[in-house]
Amino acid sequence: MRGRPQPGATGSEIYAVAGCISCHGTERLGGSSGPPLTDLSASWAAPNLAAYFENPKEWIAKDARLQTLDKNYSSSMPSFEYLNLQERQRLAQWLLTQK
Numbered sequence: 227m228r229g230r231p232q233p234g235a236t237g238s239e240i241y242a243v244a245g246c247i248s249c250h251g252t253e254r255l256g257g258s259s260g261p262p263l264t265d266l267s268a269s270w271a272a273p274n275l276a277a278y279f280e281n282p283k284e285w286i287a288k289d290a291r292l293q294t295l296d297k298n299y300s301s302s303m304p305s306f307e308y309l310n311l312q313e314r315q316r317l318a319q320w321l322l323t324q325k
């Protein structure tokens with residue numbers, strides 16, 4: 227969990243290596259530790275999502291929908307500031323093209 231991706235890793239590889247699976251599931255359907263990550267394009271533009279991964283708390287503080295989501299889970303979305311901008315962008319792009 228929270229591993230460092232290889233250089234050039236794809237969005238789905240980063241999703242697995244960084245440990246997103248442990249809370250959001252292999253198929254991104256969520257579970258007791260995290261919400262489903264489906265249909266994210268309805269709520270997010272790619273640059274914002276890439277920024278969210280760096281500092282989720284900042285985004286939760288200013289977004290009522292995320293605050294409601296946060297209350298439904300005992301855990302919170304960790305920050306992934308150790309992923310570089312390109313990795314966060316690749317992850318965001320990939321997630322936004324998933325259903």
Ligand code: HEC
Nearest residue numbers: 244245246249259260261269295296299301302303304306
């Ligand atoms: C420890 C559990 C945990 C891990 C690990 C985790 N998340 Fe989350 N995530 C959450 C929780 C809980 C929320 C809901 C907001 C909150 O409570 O902080 C969330 C929210 C989100 C959201 C916002 C969902 C929406 O509806 O807008 C996205 C996107 C997301 N996570 C992606 C990821 C990605 C990508 C990774 C891996 C880099 C990851 N998460 C790792 C628990 C986790």
